[in-house]
Amino acid sequence: MTDPLRLGIAGLGTVGVGTVKIIRQKANLLAARAGRPIQITAVSARTKDKDRGVNLSDYAWENDPVALAQRDDVDVFVELMGGSEGAAKDATEAAINAGKDVVTANKALLAHHGHELALSAEAAGRVIRFEAAVAGGIPVIKALSEGLAGNDITRVMGVMNGTCNYILTRMQSAGLPYAEVFEEANQLGYLEADPTLDVGGIDAGHKLSLLAAIAFGTQVNFDAVELEGIEKITIQDIHHAADMGYRIKLLGVCQMTGRGLEQRMSPCLVPDNSPLGQLEGGTNMCVLEGDNVEQIVLRGPGAGMGPTASAVMGDVMDIARGFRMPVFGRPAAELECAKPARAVMPAPYYLRLGLEDKPGTLAKVAAVLGEAGVSIDRMRQYQHDDSTAPVLIVTHKTTRAALDSALETMSRLDVMTAEPVALRIESV
């Protein structure tokens, strides 16, 4: 197999341009490693006439990514447009129907349509690879689906949205409130056009749903991911957590339980001396746990031209070398449709309550928790200036169901002046 591998690249934003650059700059190295040349034959993007800092004149231009995907001189369709619907979906389907392999960085597309795309790709004998869709430059898809293929995966965790981690660590280091750091991140261009994708946990949830499918042999089910964003995290939460030896992270966790597949993307407390707790800024981290390997931790840049293009090229090189496997590690037709489960495993929780500053309110709240079977490990009431008394409670291990029932009862007590915040303390 020494024929060139011919790529059609759709999307010439940061990642697309980064990929073109690598292929232009490292032709000899890539050919030596793959055993065959890697070539770009055609590209497409929304605007043709734009200086992208890279010479595209050697490649055919297509205005329509679907036409690109169907070209006879394209072996691999490299989808770097983004978006779960529209052009990215149409062109990916067209590529599969035209008998092309696909490399994509599009987590939204796969989170929403991954199972159907995998079924049709596998029926057509094609592969879809998506290392760049999860955790940027970290080769986590490869580690999970190939390196740990001899394990029953027991749990996968990850901090996989660099923007959220930037916001949370910056709040802590600079002592600034959420709104201010959010605005700062916006100015720096860190946020998606729709910032809910970042701070609402959606982008990271997309990634988690892909890891869960590989880890547990289940159909991608993004709709079943329990999503909580970081918008409600206050600088006080961060300080309180730090006082107790924790950091707050937007943490994805998935595990298979007796009651079904748990997929959560939510702010959690993790010990400040753990690898997850020590993760600063925009860096990503994935924690893979298996019955044999115990725990593997992977850390690296979650975004950016070089790292993401590096992940795209890892997939391209695998295809060039002839590595072929089912999209999610085993045939899509055999993937189970897992029953979704809410947080099943008991854990301690951090609760922030705003109570009316009147005699007896704290006792009422404590009684409600006790009746729901939630026992209190630590409780503090903080000094305050207004009529709301901020109360922090760390519970002993409890189920989320018991906690939710207590919070529900509390909300009817008429002593709460603010929506309570409950954050899981995850054992890492």
Next chain:
Amino acid sequence: MTDPLRLGIAGLGTVGVGTVKIIRQKANLLAARAGRPIQITAVSARTKDKDRGVNLSDYAWENDPVALAQRDDVDVFVELMGGSEGAAKDATEAAINAGKDVVTANKALLAHHGHELALSAEAAGRVIRFEAAVAGGIPVIKALSEGLAGNDITRVMGVMNGTCNYILTRMQSAGLPYAEVFEEANQLGYLEADPTLDVGGIDAGHKLSLLAAIAFGTQVNFDAVELEGIEKITIQDIHHAADMGYRIKLLGVCQMTGRGLEQRMSPCLVPDNSPLGQLEGGTNMCVLEGDNVEQIVLRGPGAGMGPTASAVMGDVMDIARGFRMPVFGRPAAELECAKPARAVMPAPYYLRLGLEDKPGTLAKVAAVLGEAGVSIDRMRQYQHDDSTAPVLIVTHKTTRAALDSALETMSRLDVMTAEPVALRIESV
């Protein structure tokens, strides 16, 4: 390709038994992931009659691993015996000559004979995979040779001997001297029969030489690894380093420089708040740096039945899936024979000197350093009870050559009461 993949396993120690267990316990999972059954057809070990806690009666027994390697009903020879010469080498060569693929955990074999074995395997169209030979359960070979295949690798670092890291972190946490912790590790069975393999840095050096070959496209050259063990590290060194915000680690570093390939395995100081600095106990860590991916850090168990067998199975599954590539990531016949270079990049160094407690000695030492162009960042003389004055110096960035020249001159000064210790402060 749905025929079973048939394994012959040579060596039934911890890793061999762990591998047999995984294949027995996960037959369905492995077959679903590989698209074909994974079977063991034959095994061999030194002693047949021994309870290994696993049922071996389904497999043919061979006393001679060479005979095992040549069996018609073996597709993949799994070499888990260890040792760079003798049976492991003979059987691996026999397997290649008989047209078998090879999976091995044997770092010594590959460090000494990897290039020749790769040449003959590739001439015969066979693969050799060795994930388990480096950093236990961490899929670092895969990350480096596949995941980062779109990068020029700029530097690879690693803490890859769990025993040494256990000894160094235990000295620090318990405040115990080297000899005592060494004895403790010995009692716990952490040390090789020849402990120099561990504490002399040889085992970790073997691993580093394999990573260097993949990273830089060069022939494995273990003899060119600059080796320094941890035997000379005192509890004082550890305390002094901690005072300055550093930890001492047996750190492997390889990088290609203008003067040749640098491969070093030696105790180094790293910042205590870096991932490497925070690595405790027997855990391993590899740091991979590439021009596009920036930096990827991988952390996991460096030894043990489950983790090492997990790595063996990753390789077996790759072969079952039909993944085939050159042993060191590009054809062995094309690998360059790199010129070895000593530590080329300037760095600050930590120096511990024992000086005669007489007026003027410190001035003499400082003068020697100055003449060699080595400038002093910090210097301390510690309280002492005997006639030797312990002096610590942290230099500004200097070349190893300038430092060695200064140390050479000092040794002729007649004021040194002990062999000086020089540890590089590595920027991580």
